[in-house]
Amino acid sequence: MFKKIMLFLLLVFIVIQFIHPKPNKSSGVQPHTISQSFSIPDDVKSILHKACNDCHSNNTRYPWYSNIQPVDWWLTNHIKEGKAELNFDEYTNRNLRYQYNKMKETIDQVKKNEMPLNSYTWIHKDAILTATEKEKLVNWATAVMDTMKAKYPLDSLIRKK
Secondary structure, X not given: OXXXXXXXXXXXXXXXXXXXXXXXXXXXXXXXXXXXXXXXOHHHHHHHHHHOHHHHOOOOOOOHHHHOOOHHHHHHHXXXXXXXXXXXXXXXXXXXXXHHHHHHHHHHHHHOOOOOOXXXXXXXXXXXXXXXXXXXXXHHHHHHHHHHHHHOOHHHOOOOO
């Protein structure tokens, strides 16, 4: 009986290797990307690329182990959750209040070491941000917020309580 169960599980494992969700890859210019409305210095682009964009953009760099199921399903779900929370490639497609508050949340989460996630940096060591990188990211997000405050009425940016 044990052999039959193991054989069945092996067969299921083999079959699921052929079932993959659509990858999070976009081609061409993203019309609503944050860089269409706000300047992103090259050093900040580099930080976003290595530590944020895999889960918070429409282009994920997939590691080798993403070809193995059920790992790919877990990664896909994780990416969907990250994009639902903040997607830099759809940023300007959202209302001003959302945009402003996402920058505020970005600052808070980076300062509290909540982003990038430990589960991400455990495997992607290059995504661990130095104090200098955190400061650059926080300063950039603050500059985005300041730009918005200078351009739009404050009551259109801040959540009403």
